[in-house]
Amino acid sequence: MRMGQSNSFQFQRQEARKRVDQFGKVILVGSGKGGVGKSFVACAIALSLSEKRFRTGILDIDIHGASVPDYLGVRPPLKSTREGLVPKRSHGVKVMSVSLLIGDNPIPMRGIDKQELITQFLALTDWGRLDYLVVDLPPGTGDELLSAFDLFAGKSSLVLVTTPSRNAVTVVSRLRRLAETEKVPVEGVVLNMAYIDEGRTRRTSPFGRMSKKTLEAALDSTILSEIPLEPKVNSESLYKVLHGRNNTSVAFRRLVRRWTGEETRC
Ligand SMILES: Nc1ncnc2c1ncn2[C@@H]1O[C@H](COP(=O)(O)OP(=O)(O)OP(=O)(O)O)[C@@H](O)[C@H]1O
Numbered sequence: 001m002r003m004g005q006s007n008s009f010q011f012q013r014q015e016a017r018k019r020v021d022q023f024g025k026v027i028l029v030g031s032g033k034g035g036v037g038k039s040f041v042a043c044a045i046a047l048s049l050s051e052k053r054f055r056t057g058i059l060d061i062d063i064h065g066a067s068v069p070d071y072l073g074v075r076p077p078l079k080s081t082r083e084g085l086v087p088k089r090s091h092g093v094k095v096m097s098v099s100l101l102i103g104d105n106p107i108p109m110r111g112i113d114k115q116e117l118i119t120q121f122l123a124l125t126d127w128g129r130l131d132y133l134v135v136d137l138p139p140g141t142g143d144e145l146l147s148a149f150d151l152f153a154g155k156s157s158l159v160l161v162t163t164p165s166r167n168a169v170t171v172v173s174r175l176r177r178l179a180e181t182e183k184v185p186v187e188g189v190v191l192n193m194a195y196i197d198e199g200r201t202r203r204t205s206p207f208g209r210m211s212k213k214t215l216e217a218a219l220d221s222t223i224l225s226e227i228p229l230e231p232k233v234n235s236e237s238l239y240k241v242l243h244g245r246n247n248t249s250v251a252f253r254r255l256v257r258r259w260t261g262e263e264t265r266c
């Protein structure tokens with residue numbers, strides 16, 4: 001916490017931490033780099049956990065570019081009860097995004113205000129008990145990210161998302177190092193848009209090809225999963241893609257097993 005923060009902020013932070021106590025595990029999905037598929041990966045992880053009947057929520061803290069509601073097909077307005085704001089539901093996943101609160105309005109906001117907004121948003125949402133909360137982080141290594149590291153401390157680990165382009169990997173390696181400084185455990189890397197399947201035997205790599213060894217060395221992390229460039233992502237619902245017979249759905253089912261094992265919640 002910073003010097004000079006108000007009593008009301010401290011109260012909100014305590015309330016937010018009470019909510020966090022109700023979560024089994026928090027999976028932060030970040031990159032530092034914009035446009036590499038963080039929101040896509042975060043939503044796919046949440047849907048894949050929910051498919052196994054785990055109580056799952058997703059929190060989108062990308063204040064300036066929220067896209068979780070689009071991927072999961074939810075819209076404002078939010079309702080509230082005495083317990084707080086009621087998350088939207090998408091295929092069993094509880095969904096919360098700042099954009100559900102403010103719609104498409106632009107939000108000019110300084111760092112300290114962002115920290116307060118995210119804290120309040122978490123404190124005011126009636127999540128109930130969750131096995132997993134997935135958090136979609138914005139690009140950059142600014143206040144939203146530092147707030148998330150602080151609010152979920154002790155419960156969270158970070159999944160890094162990158163494409164195989166050198167430029168993306170360089171930016172992601174900065175977040176990797178920041179996570180280490182902030183003592184946030186790193187799960188590993190999801191390599192998104194890694195290849196395009198062209199027939200049964202041919203694969204091309206539109207965003208460059210780095211060997212697994214080079215990539216893992218550059219990010220000092222293990223590659224957990226390689227997700228293809230999936231043309232249907234932009235034309236069908238994500239849920240439909242994840243329930244189709246394709247490499248993307250197989251990759252995400254395998255990925256979530258690192259948290260759930262073979263288990264399905266009864
Ligand atoms: N594996 C994929 N195959 C095809 N399209 C993809 C894939 N992953 C992401 N996309 C597309 O790339 C674009 C960017 O994805 P997304 O919004 O998830 O990235 P982001 O890293 O969250 O971006 P931002 O930094 O703006 O938050 C979207 O149009 C998305 O549908």
Ligand SMILES: [Mg+2]
Pocket residue numbers: 038039040062065067136137138
């Ligand atoms: Mg995003």
